[in-house]
Amino acid sequence: MGKILEVNNLTKIYCEGSIESKVVDNLSLEVEEGEFAIVMGTSGSGKTSFLHLIAGIDQPDGGKINYLQKGLEDKIDFGHISEKAKTIFRRTNIGIVFQQQCLIPDLTVYENIMLPMMLDRKRKEKNSMKGTVLELCRQFGLIEHTRKYPSQLSGGQQQRAAILRAIVNKPPVLLCDEPTGSLNSAQSDIVMEILESLNQKGQSIILVTHDIKVAIRGSRVIYIEDGHLEGELRFNSDTEKELYKQREVELMSFLQKRGW
Numbered sequence: 001m002g003k004i005l006e007v008n009n010l011t012k013i014y015c016e017g018s019i020e021s022k023v024v025d026n027l028s029l030e031v032e033e034g035e036f037a038i039v040m041g042t043s044g045s046g047k048t049s050f051l052h053l054i055a056g057i058d059q060p061d062g063g064k065i066n067y068l069q070k071g072l073e074d075k076i077d078f079g080h081i082s083e084k085a086k087t088i089f090r091r092t093n094i095g096i097v098f099q100q101q102c103l104i105p106d107l108t109v110y111e112n113i114m115l116p117m118m119l120d121r122k123r124k125e126k127n128s129m130k131g132t133v134l135e136l137c138r139q140f141g142l143i144e145h146t147r148k149y150p151s152q153l154s155g156g157q158q159q160r161a162a163i164l165r166a167i168v169n170k171p172p173v174l175l176c177d178e179p180t181g182s183l184n185s186a187q188s189d190i191v192m193e194i195l196e197s198l199n200q201k202g203q204s205i206i207l208v209t210h211d212i213k214v215a216i217r218g219s220r221v222i223y224i225e226d227g228h229l230e231g232e233l234r235f236n237s238d239t240e241k242e243l244y245k246q247r248e249v250e251l252m253s254f255l256q257k258r259g260w
């Protein structure tokens with residue numbers, strides 16, 4: 001497996017009046033294909049700002065974000081391509097899940113999940129798109145809810161629909177910002193099981209969280225402090241559930257050393 005993302009000296013500065021604050025400060029890191037990278041750090045350390053930069057939602061003030069296209073030598077310098085090229089690239093290569101589900105209220109679950117496929121330039125046959133959406137809903141427990149509107153679903157069901165919408169175009173990278181932040185622990189568990197099962201099938205994931213129980217489902221924890229990479233922890237690749245307790249102890253010790 002090769003690298004899927006390279007971030008070099010990434011910088012983001014916000015200005016309030018004459019005061020400049022570097023919220024992402026010369027941050028460099030790499031993400032491997034098939035990795036489940038967890039981003040942690042104290043509140044205000046720059047996690048969401050980092051995610052928004054690599055998602056192309058915000059423009060960096062310095063540094064490079066290279067997405068390495070599967071099977072191609074070419075790198076796409078995501079921080080320096082036009083807005084139009086970025087939108088097209090993002091539509092097929094990056095799935096995004098936020099804490100608030102951001103489903104379109106006037107569309108059914110089925111229509112919400114179908115939407116990225118409809119927008120995809122390489123329009124597929126309508127029947128095959130329908131089959132893909134229904135199969136995903138079947139696999140992830142939403143098949144009985146496809147005709148409902150988001151307001152008729154629980155928070156956990158809405159988040160499941162948001163994840164399916166994010167992955168329906170099979171993006172090489174899935175970015176998640178606190179995807180379980182508004183869910184109770186049972187709903188959070190279901191969402192994490194879905195993300196884990198996607199990752200086991202090869203989906204690369206970068207996920208921001210404060211939650212230790214969520215973080216131990218990943219393969220690596222990237223710790224951000226004051227906008228820069230302060231440390232990393234790699235978990236044993238074995239995902240047996242009995243090992244989660246061990247991971248939790250490891251992670252607690254890693255975080256405590258950083259004053260978390």
Ligand SMILES: Nc1ncnc2c1ncn2[C@@H]1O[C@H](COP(=O)(O)OP(=O)(O)OP(=O)(O)O)[C@@H](O)[C@H]1O
Pocket residue numbers: 014015023041042043044045046047048049050
């Ligand atoms: N649009 C903006 N304008 C000015 N300052 C901003 C903006 N967005 C974020 N910030 C500031 O940047 C810093 C980093 O914010 P960010 O949301 O990235 O942190 P975070 O680590 O995700 O925090 P949390 O864990 O609380 O969500 C904070 O001090 C925040 O106030």
